[in-house]
Amino acid sequence: MSQQLTACERRPWIEAVETPFIRIKNITKSFGDFAAVDDVSLDIYKGELFCLLGGSGCGKSTLLRMLAGFETPTSGHIEIDGQDMAGVSANLRPTNMMFQSYALFPHMSVEHNIAYGLLREGISKPEAMARVGDMLALVKLGDFAARKPHQLSGGQQQRVALARSLVKRPKLLLLDEPLGALDKKLREETQFELIQIQESLGVTFIVVTHDQEEAMTLSTRIGVMDAGKIVQIGEPPQIYEAPDTKFVADFIGSVNMFEGKVDVAVADTLRIKTSDAGVDLVVDTHQNVDAHQKVWIAVRPERIVISRDKPKADNVVKGMVEEVAYLGNLSIYRVRLGTGKVLKVTKSNRLHDGAAIKWDEDVYLSWSAAAGVVLTK
Amino acid sequence: MRALLARLGLNGRTLVIAVPMVWLLVFFLIPFLVVLKISVAEPLIARPPYSPLFVDGAIKATFSNYAYLWQDALYINAYLSSIKIAFFATVLALLIGYPMAYYIARSAEPKRSLLLLLIVLPFWTSFLLRVYAWIGILKTKGILNLILMKIGVISEPLIIMQTDIAVYIGIVYTYLPFMILPLYANLVKLDDSLLEASTDLGARPVTTFIKITLPLSLPGIIAGSMLVFIPAIGEFVIPALLGGPDTLMIGKILWSEFFSNRDWPVASAVAIAMLVLLVIPIMLLRMAEGKQGAAT
Amino acid sequence: MKRSIFLPVVAFIGFLFLYIPIVSLVIFSFNKSKLVTVWGGWSTKWYGELLHDPQILGAAWISLKIGFVSATLATVLGTIAAMVLTRFGRLRGRGLLTGMVTAPLVMPEVITGLSLLLLFVTMEAMFGWPAGRGMLTIIIAHTTFCMAYVAVVVQSRLVDMDDAIEEAAADLGARPLRVFFDITLPMIAPALISGWLLSFTLSLDDLVIASFVSGPGASTLPMVIFSKVRLGVSPDINALATLIVVTVAIGISISWFFMRKKVK
Numbered sequence: 001m002s003q004q005l006t007a008c009e010r011r012p013w014i015e016a017v018e019t020p021f022i023r024i025k026n027i028t029k030s031f032g033d034f035a036a037v038d039d040v041s042l043d044i045y046k047g048e049l050f051c052l053l054g055g056s057g058c059g060k061s062t063l064l065r066m067l068a069g070f071e072t073p074t075s076g077h078i079e080i081d082g083q084d085m086a087g088v089s090a091n092l093r094p095t096n097m098m099f100q101s102y103a104l105f106p107h108m109s110v111e112h113n114i115a116y117g118l119l120r121e122g123i124s125k126p127e128a129m130a131r132v133g134d135m136l137a138l139v140k141l142g143d144f145a146a147r148k149p150h151q152l153s154g155g156q157q158q159r160v161a162l163a164r165s166l167v168k169r170p171k172l173l174l175l176d177e178p179l180g181a182l183d184k185k186l187r188e189e190t191q192f193e194l195i196q197i198q199e200s201l202g203v204t205f206i207v208v209t210h211d212q213e214e215a216m217t218l219s220t221r222i223g224v225m226d227a228g229k230i231v232q233i234g235e236p237p238q239i240y241e242a243p244d245t246k247f248v249a250d251f252i253g254s255v256n257m258f259e260g261k262v263d264v265a266v267a268d269t270l271r272i273k274t275s276d277a278g279v280d281l282v283v284d285t286h287q288n289v290d291a292h293q294k295v296w297i298a299v300r301p302e303r304i305v306i307s308r309d310k311p312k313a314d315n316v317v318k319g320m321v322e323e324v325a326y327l328g329n330l331s332i333y334r335v336r337l338g339t340g341k342v343l344k345v346t347k348s349n350r351l352h353d354g355a356a357i358k359w360d361e362d363v364y365l366s367w368s369a370a371a372g373v374v375l376t377k
Numbered sequence: 378m379r380a381l382l383a384r385l386g387l388n389g390r391t392l393v394i395a396v397p398m399v400w401l402l403v404f405f406l407i408p409f410l411v412v413l414k415i416s417v418a419e420p421l422i423a424r425p426p427y428s429p430l431f432v433d434g435a436i437k438a439t440f441s442n443y444a445y446l447w448q449d450a451l452y453i454n455a456y457l458s459s460i461k462i463a464f465f466a467t468v469l470a471l472l473i474g475y476p477m478a479y480y481i482a483r484s485a486e487p488k489r490s491l492l493l494l495l496i497v498l499p500f501w502t503s504f505l506l507r508v509y510a511w512i513g514i515l516k517t518k519g520i521l522n523l524i525l526m527k528i529g530v531i532s533e534p535l536i537i538m539q540t541d542i543a544v545y546i547g548i549v550y551t552y553l554p555f556m557i558l559p560l561y562a563n564l565v566k567l568d569d570s571l572l573e574a575s576t577d578l579g580a581r582p583v584t585t586f587i588k589i590t591l592p593l594s595l596p597g598i599i600a601g602s603m604l605v606f607i608p609a610i611g612e613f614v615i616p617a618l619l620g621g622p623d624t625l626m627i628g629k630i631l632w633s634e635f636f637s638n639r640d641w642p643v644a645s646a647v648a649i650a651m652l653v654l655l656v657i658p659i660m661l662l663r664m665a666e667g668k669q670g671a672a673t
Numbered sequence: 674m675k676r677s678i679f680l681p682v683v684a685f686i687g688f689l690f691l692y693i694p695i696v697s698l699v700i701f702s703f704n705k706s707k708l709v710t711v712w713g714g715w716s717t718k719w720y721g722e723l724l725h726d727p728q729i730l731g732a733a734w735i736s737l738k739i740g741f742v743s744a745t746l747a748t749v750l751g752t753i754a755a756m757v758l759t760r761f762g763r764l765r766g767r768g769l770l771t772g773m774v775t776a777p778l779v780m781p782e783v784i785t786g787l788s789l790l791l792l793f794v795t796m797e798a799m800f801g802w803p804a805g806r807g808m809l810t811i812i813i814a815h816t817t818f819c820m821a822y823v824a825v826v827v828q829s830r831l832v833d834m835d836d837a838i839e840e841a842a843a844d845l846g847a848r849p850l851r852v853f854f855d856i857t858l859p860m861i862a863p864a865l866i867s868g869w870l871l872s873f874t875l876s877l878d879d880l881v882i883a884s885f886v887s888g889p890g891a892s893t894l895p896m897v898i899f900s901k902v903r904l905g906v907s908p909d910i911n912a913l914a915t916l917i918v919v920t921v922a923i924g925i926s927i928s929w930f931f932m933r934k935k936v937k
Binding site for chain 2: 677679680681683684687688690691692693694695697698701708709710750751753754756757761764766769770772773774775776777779780781782783784787788789791792794795798813814816817820849850874877878880881884885895898899902903905906910911913914917918921922924925929933
Binding site: 089101165168 | 837840841844846847848849851855856860
C-alpha cells in the first residue's frame with residue numbers, strides 16, 4: 001500500500017503515474033488590475049509536505065487562502081481528491097488551516113479549542129474528548145488541557161493550533177508561516193517534530209513560508225513563487241543545485257553570479273567570456289545555447305576552493321581577502337578579484353589544514369566545470 | 378424552505394443586511410424626505426397643519442417658506458450666531474481640555490484610571506440636570522454672585538444668566554468630556570521616547586511641546602473639536618435654559634417655530650436649511666476622512 | 674524632565690470646574706430653604722416631596738421602560754449593522770448603510786426629532802399606524818439614534834479583533850451563524866454591554882427628541898424636569914439630581930473594581 005511509504009520515499013512526481021491529490025489548474029486571483037496570483041498550475045501528491053516559498057507579496061498566502069476557501073479564484077479550478085472546490089465554502093472543505101497568528105479561541109480552554117472542529121462534525125462529546133486527548137499526547141501538551149490560550153507560551157500555542165487543525169484528520173492541511181513566531185532554537189526543534197507528525201499521520205501538508213532554510217528542511221518539494229507566478233518546482237536538492245532562473249538561484253542560499261557570453265561549446269562543456277572574472281570560465285551544462293548568447297553562471301560559495309597556492313582546476317581566479325567571518329563551524333570569505341567583483345566563499349572548519357587564511361591575503365579561488373550552473377533567464 | 382427563499386433571491390446574508398438597512402431607511406432616511414415635502418407646503422389650520430403635496434393629481438409646492446427664511450434677518454443671524462457661539466465655545470473647551478487631557482495622559486496608574494473615571498462620571502449623569510445646576514449658580518440671586526459679593530469683589534450682582542456668556546459656560550461645561558477623551562486617547566499613545574529624543578537634541582520643554590507634542594496631537598484636537606463644535610451648533614437645551622431672548626441659536630429657533638408658532642412648514646424649511654448648510658458638508662468631510670484613512 | 678506646577682494646577686481647576694455644579698446640586702438638595710441664597714438648614718424634605726410626586730415618579734417609570742426597550746433594540750440592531758459593515762466584505766449599498774449608521778452621531782437632535790415626528794404623522798395619515806404618539810414612537814426614535822452609538826462601539830471592537838479566529842472556526846466546520854454565536858459574540862460581549870449602557874443613558878437623558886415624538890400620557894422624566902426648571906430653581910429636582918449622581922457614581926465604581934480585578 002502506498003501509504004506505507006512516505007511521499008519522500010515514493011517520489012510520485014517523477015513518474016507521474018499516481019493521480020495527483022491536489023490539482024491547481026490555471027488559478028488566477030485579481031484585485032482590480034493587480035493579479036496577486038497569476039495563472040498558477042500545480043499538482044501535489046498525497047502525503048507530500050509541499051512548501052510554497054517566496055518573498056512578501058509574491059502571492060503564496062493568497063494561493064493558500066484560495067485552497068482553504070477564504071478567497072474565491074477569479075478564474076481556474078481547484079480539485080482536492082478529485083472533487084472540484086468551486087462553490088464549496090470554507091467550512092465544508094476537507095481542508096484545515098493552521099493560521100499564522102494561531103487564531104486560538106481566547107475564551108475556550110485548550111481542550112475545547114481542539115474539540116471544536118470535532119463537535120461541528122456532530123461527533124459525540126465523549127468520543128471527541130478522547131480524540132483530543134490523543135492529539136494532545138501527540139503534540140506533548142497532555143498536561144495543558146484545561147489551560148486557556150493566554151496562559152501558554154508562544155511555542156505551546158503553536159502546538160495547540162497544530163493539534164486543532166489536525167484532529168479532524170483533514171485531507172489537506174494548510175500552514176501559513178507556522179514557525180515564524182518562534183525563536184531560532186525552538187524553530188529548529190519544531191521543524192523536525194512537524195515532519196515526524198506529518199509522516200506518521202500521512203496528511204498532505206502545504207506550507208507557506210518566506211524562510212528558505214525552513215522550506216529546504218521541511219519539504220518533499222518546493223514551489224518557488226515570485227510576483228504571483230510559480231517560477232520553479234522541485235525537490236530541495238534540485239532547487240538548490242539546479243535553479244532554473246537567476247531569481248531562484250539568488251533567493252535560495254547565497255550564490256556568486258557571473259554574467260557573460262558563450263564563446264565555444266564542446267560537447268556539454270561551455271566556454272564563457274566574462275568581464276566579471278577576468279578570465280574565461282568553463283562550465284558543464286545540458287542546456288542548448290547559441291554562440292554569443294548572453295548567459296549567467298551561478299556558483300555556490302561552498303563549491304569554491306580558497307587556497308594560497310595556485311591550484312590545478314577548470315576555473316582559477318586571483319583575488320584579495322576583504323572580509324573573514326568566522327562562524328565556528330565554517331568561515332565565510334569575501335574576496336575581491338582584480339576585476340573589482342567580490343566573491344563569497346565558504347569553507348568548512350572541519351579540517352584544520354594549515355594556518356587560517358586572513359585579511360588582505362592574496363588567494364586563489366578555484367572551482368570545477370561541474371560546480372557552475374548555466375542560467376539563461 | 379431555504380430553497381424557496383433562495384429562489385426569491387433571499388438568503389441568510391441578505392436578510393441580515395436588510396434588518397438594519399430597512400430600519401434606517403424607514404426611520405432615518407425617509408423622514409428627511411417627509412421634511413422636504415412639508416417644507417414646500419403651506420401652513421394650514423388643520424390636522425395635520427400643512428397642505429398636502431398632491432392636489433387632484435398635481436403637485437402643489439411652494440418655496441415661500443425658504444424665501445421667508447432668506448428675507449427675515451432673524452434666521453440668517455441665528456445661523457451665524459450659532460456658528461459663532463459653537464466656534465468660541467469649542468476654542469474655550471480646547472484651552473481647558475487640552476491641559477487636563479495632557480495631565481491625565483502623563484499620569485501613572487492607578488491615578489490615571491481614577492482621573493479618567495472622574496472625567497467620565499459627569500457624562501453618565503443627566504445632561505439636563507447638569508445644565509440646570511448652572512441656573513442656580515449663575516442667576517442674579519445665585520451662588521456665584523452671592524460668593525463674589527460676600528468676598529467683596531463686586532458690589533452689584535453680575536448679570537450672567539440669560540446672556541450669551543451663560544450659553545458659552547453651559548456648552549463648554551457639558552461638552553468638556555467630549556473634548557478631553559479623544560485628546561486623551563491621542564496623547565496617551567504618544568511615545569515618550571520622542572520627547573526624550575527632542576530633549577536630548579537640545580530643545581527646551583516649551584519647544585518640545587510646540588514642535589513635537591502639539592503637531593502629533595493634531596488628530597486628537599480635530600476629533601475633540603468636531604465632537605464639540607458640530608452638536609453645539611444645533612444645541613437647544615442650553616440656550617433654552619441659560620440663554621435669553623436675545624440669544625440666537627438655530628436649534629432654539631426651530632423649536633419655537635414648531636412648538637410656539639405651530640408653523641410646521643417653516644420649521645421644516647429651517648431643518649432642511651440646517652441640513653444643507655451643516656450636516657451635508659460634515660458628512661462629506663467624514664467621507665473624505667474615511668477615504669484618506671483607508672488610503673494611508 | 675522636571676514637571677512644572679502649571680499642569681497640575683490647571684488640571685485641578687478644570688476638575689473643580691467640572692464638579693462644582695454637581696456638588697452644588699447635591700448640597701442644595703439638602704437646603705431647607707427654597708432659595709439658593711439663603712441657607713435654611715439641613716433638611717431632607719425635598720427628597721420626601723420628590724418621592725411623593727406622582728408626576729415625577731410616573732415619568733421616571735416611563736423613562737426607565739423606554740430606556741430598557743430602546744437600549745436592547747438598539748444593541749441588537751447596532752450590532753447587526755456593525756457586523757454587516759465590518760465582516761460582510763463587499764456589499765451593495767455599503768456607502769448608504771455607513772452613512773445612515775453614522776449620521777445620527779452628527780445630526781442635531783432638533784432635526785432628528787422633527788423629522789421623525791413628521792414621519793409618524795404622515796404614516797398615521799396614510800396607514801393608520803402608528804396610532805397617535807406615545808411610548809412606542811419614543812422607543813422607535815430612541816432606538817434609531819442609539820443604534821448609531823452601539824454600531825460605533827461594536828465596530829471598533831470588531832476591527833481590533835483578530836478575524837483569523839472567526840476564519841479558524843469556519844475552517845473547522847462551523848456555519849456562519851454558529852461562528853457568530855460561538856466565537857464573535859463572546860469576544861465582543863464587553864462592547865455590547867458598553868453599547869447597551871450608553872444607549873440606556875442616552876435614552877433616559879433625551880429631552881429634545883422625546884418632546885417632538887411624544888404624545889399625551891407619555892411624558893418622560895426629562896420632559897417633566899424641563900417644564901419645571903424653565904420656571905426656575907426647584908429643589909426637588911436637586912434631590913432627583915443627587916439620587917442620579919449617587920447611583921451613577923456607585924455604578925461606575927463597581928464596574929471600575931470589576932475591571933481592576935480582571936486586569937490582575
